[in-house]
Amino acid sequence: MNWFVSMLGSSIGKKLMMAITGLSFCGFLVAHLAGNLFIYGGRDAFNSYADHLHSLGPLVNLAEIGLLTLALIHILTGATLFYENLRARPDRYSVNKSAGGRTIGSATMPYSGFFLLFFVIFHLFNFHFVDKTHLTIFDIVSKAFSNPIYVIFYILAMIIAGLHVSHGLWSAFQTLGANHPKYMPIIMMVSLVFSLIVGIGFGFLPVYISLIA
Amino acid sequence: MTKTINLTLKVWRQQSATIKGGFETYHASNISTDMSFLEMLDVVNEQLTLDCREPIAFDHDCREGICGQCGSVINGRPHGPEKGTTLCQLHMRHFNDGDTIAIEPFRAKAFKVLKDLVVDRSALDKIIQAGGYVSVNTGGTPDANAIPVPKEIAEKAMDAAACIGCGACVASCPNASAMLFVGAKVSQLALLPQGKPEAARRVTFMVQTMDELGFGNCSNERECEAECPKEISITNIARMNREFFKAGLFSSTR
Numbered sequence: 001m002n003w004f005v006s007m008l009g010s011s012i013g014k015k016l017m018m019a020i021t022g023l024s025f026c027g028f029l030v031a032h033l034a035g036n037l038f039i040y041g042g043r044d045a046f047n048s049y050a051d052h053l054h055s056l057g058p059l060v061n062l063a064e065i066g067l068l069t070l071a072l073i074h075i076l077t078g079a080t081l082f083y084e085n086l087r088a089r090p091d092r093y094s095v096n097k098s099a100g101g102r103t104i105g106s107a108t109m110p111y112s113g114f115f116l117l118f119f120v121i122f123h124l125f126n127f128h129f130v131d132k133t134h135l136t137i138f139d140i141v142s143k144a145f146s147n148p149i150y151v152i153f154y155i156l157a158m159i160i161a162g163l164h165v166s167h168g169l170w171s172a173f174q175t176l177g178a179n180h181p182k183y184m185p186i187i188m189m190v191s192l193v194f195s196l197i198v199g200i201g202f203g204f205l206p207v208y209i210s211l212i213a
Numbered sequence: 214m215t216k217t218i219n220l221t222l223k224v225w226r227q228q229s230a231t232i233k234g235g236f237e238t239y240h241a242s243n244i245s246t247d248m249s250f251l252e253m254l255d256v257v258n259e260q261l262t263l264d265c266r267e268p269i270a271f272d273h274d275c276r277e278g279i280c281g282q283c284g285s286v287i288n289g290r291p292h293g294p295e296k297g298t299t300l301c302q303l304h305m306r307h308f309n310d311g312d313t314i315a316i317e318p319f320r321a322k323a324f325k326v327l328k329d330l331v332v333d334r335s336a337l338d339k340i341i342q343a344g345g346y347v348s349v350n351t352g353g354t355p356d357a358n359a360i361p362v363p364k365e366i367a368e369k370a371m372d373a374a375a376c377i378g379c380g381a382c383v384a385s386c387p388n389a390s391a392m393l394f395v396g397a398k399v400s401q402l403a404l405l406p407q408g409k410p411e412a413a414r415r416v417t418f419m420v421q422t423m424d425e426l427g428f429g430n431c432s433n434e435r436e437c438e439a440e441c442p443k444e445i446s447i448t449n450i451a452r453m454n455r456e457f458f459k460a461g462l463f464s465s466t467r
């Protein structure tokens with residue numbers, strides 16, 4: 001197994017871990033957004049969706065452990081790459097100018113990533129680690145978003161999430177070696193559309209909830 | 214009559230690898246716009262020599278864009294602002310009268326500044342030594358067409374082989390990664406039948422060496438591809454990654 005560890009520890013191996021964990025998160029976002037769409041069905045629809053989800057019991061716990069593992073790999077590897085990349089150029093240029101390769105998304109990956117880490121923790125404390133004995137999840141959510149500061153913060157966070165995946169999605173394909181003249185333009189387009197779906201799809205939920213609350 | 218321009222240069226001067234450097238300002242007067250960037254530096258150096266001052270050290274050799282020796286960072290752009298152009302092939306007509314031009318060496322932990330604009334790029338040679346070759350037993354010269362190669366493959370290999378090893382990809386990469394260079398060198402051989410026998414050990418050892426030399430990790434910023442004077446494509450990086458995974462998972466190379 002030594003060879004496997006050294007393969008993953010190489011520069012390309014670390015990128016591989018970023019790509020696989022990142023793509024898994026993108027899959028998670030699809031599922032999470034689909035579930036959240038029940039909010040448009042109203043209080044009962046959303047609550048019954050949440051009940052159905054939790055009735056899966058151990059499967060939910062398994063998914064949570066899985067996501068936590070992926071998150072640990074993604075964050076620790078991302079932080080290692082960020083640190084190593086800073087060290088790879090100890091003396092900086094006095095003039096920096098892009099030749100047009102990088103995008104806002106690509107240039108901010110580590111920063112948007114670390115922001116997302118704090119957001120995810122905040123988000124879990126908002127809606128996951130809360131006492132749900134007296135209130136339904138819909139009530140908790142609508143109470144939170146009756147506060148405009150929460151609404152603004154969540155919208156901002158979702159824009160940043162969109163930014164992170166706008167580079168992350170196509171970049172993961174490139175890292176996995178899936179760059180083909182026929183398919184790369186499609187992958188690029190899908191990344192753009194997906195990042196808009198994440199930004200607008202999640203970002204509009206707090207607005208909607210605060211409007212009906 | 215040729216047009217001439219006057220420029221202010223801010224040039225990185227550094228006596229040796231161990232002495233701290235800094236920017237110095239020079240005036241380049243009556244520079245013909247037909248000159249190349251290096252010829253402009255020659256003119257400045259001639260004046261410095263006449264003034265009994267140390268001329269600016271910079272790397273160059275062929276001056277026709279094929280050897281990969283030249284290269285400095287011009288206003289934040291390795292090899293200057295023109296696409297697909299080496300510094301020796303960059304003409305002064307791309308600058309305007311009165312411009313201020315900042316000239317710095319390529320910067321990366323793996324590229325030590327030796328003097329002024331001259332950097333030690335032997336790290337790239339070490340990567341080549343780790344596997345960027347084919348081993349062929351000598352004997353009678355085989356017929357050129359003895360091994361058929363599809364034209365598309367031959368062209369891809371040729372495109373990758375256009376890399377002149379200048380190091381601008383490393384210099385332009387926000388992470389000082391050498392993935393475009395290594396991707397080109399791995400691809401050029403991996404694509405062709407002659408490169409297949411050693412493909413697994415080649416990619417494994419070249420990547421290993423690249424990592425050991427302190428280059429950064431690619432984050433697909435694509436600055437290298439935009440800056441490369443030979444316009445090497447990042448599809449070569451994707452191919453190297455595929456070769457690397459294939460070698461890691463399915464070959465006995467470790």
Ligand code: HEM
Nearest residue numbers: 018019022025026078110113114116117168171172175432
């Ligand atoms: C929890 C906090 C997060 C942190 C700290 C973080 C950090 C990072 C960093 C630093 C990178 C760049 C790696 C590199 O430059 O090679 C990255 C890439 C990526 N991230 Fe995240 N991220 C986080 C959350 C997410 C989420 C929620 C998603 C999913 C939507 C995601 C998807 C991706 C993808 C797909 C990549 C690209 C992988 C590649 O370039 O091969 N990340 N992340």
Ligand code: SF4
Nearest residue numbers: 376377379380382441
């Ligand atoms: S890939 Fe391009 S920029 Fe990098 S060394 Fe080769 S020719 Fe120079």
Ligand code: FES
Nearest residue numbers: 274276281283301
């Ligand atoms: S001097 Fe040879 S490529 Fe510029």
